[in-house]
Amino acid sequence: MEDTTTVQWAEPQFDPQSEAGRAFEQDRQRVEHMLAEARDLPALVAAAEQIQTQVHQLVDRTEVAESMTLFISILNDMLTRRVIDVVASGCDFDGVRWCWISLGSEGRQEQTLSSDQDNGIIFVSDAPADAVREQMLPLARRINDALDACGFPLCAGNVMASNPEWCLSLQEWKERFSSWIIEGDPMALLNSSIFFDLRPLHGDFGLAVELADWLGREGSANPRFLFQMAANALHRRPPLGIFHKFVLEKEGKYPHTIDLKVNAATLFIDAARIYGLAARGHASNTGQRFALAVAARRLHPDDVEKWVEAFYFIQMLRLKHQQDCYKRGREMNNHIDPDELDDADTDRLQAALRQARALQKRLSLDYPGSRSV
Numbered sequence: 001m002e003d004t005t006t007v008q009w010a011e012p013q014f015d016p017q018s019e020a021g022r023a024f025e026q027d028r029q030r031v032e033h034m035l036a037e038a039r040d041l042p043a044l045v046a047a048a049e050q051i052q053t054q055v056h057q058l059v060d061r062t063e064v065a066e067s068m069t070l071f072i073s074i075l076n077d078m079l080t081r082r083v084i085d086v087v088a089s090g091c092d093f094d095g096v097r098w099c100w101i102s103l104g105s106e107g108r109q110e111q112t113l114s115s116d117q118d119n120g121i122i123f124v125s126d127a128p129a130d131a132v133r134e135q136m137l138p139l140a141r142r143i144n145d146a147l148d149a150c151g152f153p154l155c156a157g158n159v160m161a162s163n164p165e166w167c168l169s170l171q172e173w174k175e176r177f178s179s180w181i182i183e184g185d186p187m188a189l190l191n192s193s194i195f196f197d198l199r200p201l202h203g204d205f206g207l208a209v210e211l212a213d214w215l216g217r218e219g220s221a222n223p224r225f226l227f228q229m230a231a232n233a234l235h236r237r238p239p240l241g242i243f244h245k246f247v248l249e250k251e252g253k254y255p256h257t258i259d260l261k262v263n264a265a266t267l268f269i270d271a272a273r274i275y276g277l278a279a280r281g282h283a284s285n286t287g288q289r290f291a292l293a294v295a296a297r298r299l300h301p302d303d304v305e306k307w308v309e310a311f312y313f314i315q316m317l318r319l320k321h322q323q324d325c326y327k328r329g330r331e332m333n334n335h336i337d338p339d340e341l342d343d344a345d346t347d348r349l350q351a352a353l354r355q356a357r358a359l360q361k362r363l364s365l366d367y368p369g370s371r372s373v
Contacts, residue, residue: 023061024071027054031075035082041146044083048150051075055113059323065316066287073109076152077102077201083146084202091139096132098123099203100143103159107197107284108269112315113322114332116153117144118194120166122173122207129169136167159194173211181218181225189225190232196273199284212282219277226278230367233270234360238353239263246338246350254335260318261334264349267356268311271363275299286311299362307359310352317349 031051038044055072062068084100104118105111121140125132140161148154161167168176180192196215200208219225239247239258248256258264269286276282276289279296283289287308293299322332338346 023058024067027058027071028074028078030054031078035078038082039086041086041149044079044086044146045149047082048079051079052151056323056326059113059319063316065312065319068319069110069112069315072113073106073111076106076111076115079150080106080147080152081202083150084143087143087146088139093125093132093135095127096123096125096135097204097207098136099205099207100161100201101198101208102201103197103199104194105197107194107199109199109285110269110315112318112334113326114334117147117155118159119144119161119201120159120168120195120198121161122168122170122211124170124204124207129172132169133164133167137162137164140167170207170211174214177211177215177218181222186228186232189228190235193229193232193270193273196277197284216277216280216282220280226274227367229270229274229277230363233267233274234364236263236267236270238267238356238360240350240353240357244350244354248338249335254333256339257335257337259335260314260321264314264353264356265311265318268307268314268359271307271359274363274367298366303358303362306355310355313348313352317345 031047031054034047034050035044038047055075058071059068080100080102099122101107101120101122102118103120105115106118121136123129123132123136144154144160144162154160159166177195180189180195196219198208198212241247246258248258250256272286272289272293275293275298279289279292279298281292281296283292290299290304290308294301294304317336318334321334321336325332338349341349
């Protein structure tokens, strides 16, 4: 029987009975009111600065990374939607349905204190796609620039809606994903992985639902694609050597450090993306993707519990490190010197990286031969 499950993106809810939940709701309402009053770019920039201050205060009083990264993403969503409302005011694309989508960490609702832009546009129209794109790109550029002014740096890789490559009709998006799924070489898949994290932010959500539904069916039905995704995920190894000693970066901008984003958190994110797709579902969040795999009986709940706990510990370390950089007036980054950790966090980081190793072992067993793809 054909799977007719429809993707839904429900707004996350916090427990109103918990102290943290009540605090989050109060903060959310303050931000909502502040943004409603912002009607031009200077007001949006001022609101963004207040939101940033509020977020840093939240990090100081919150020890749960899952809640913290989710709430950061909620506030960033609210700001982004208001930016689009203000910048797009008065724009009328007759006969065009369109949706602004978030990608990467914003799409997964796993943003930390240091995140750039990753976004795109899906549109549908009876007019030729090139003509619609020519109309929409100037607006997309204004939105990207406004988001940059509000503290979301322009993407260094130009994965933004103002790039014609990522302002596409629904059919063009399907063709682009098909090329990655059916014909894509490993490097193309590596560069495209964040597009599988898509989540609608503004406009006609039905376009994103249709694309994600289609993507869930097509991705799970192509074993070669999943093997290639697994091969890419296994190219990165946990930075642990013999006797569980950390393997540190020797060169570059941050010597004697571990990149907690690329060499730790991403190991869980990449594996969860594969298991979520294989489960014939669409969830953009890492924890939700693991839950899909458990529901589909592809993974054991006890294993997933350990992997999710390890993932969020790494996320909490990233937040604490970025917060420390912020307070010292340094550029926020994800590179941590293990010598600066206390004994408890050192032990927990080693344990988390061992869980990443166990997850990769399971991935290699489920996709045998993927290391040689």
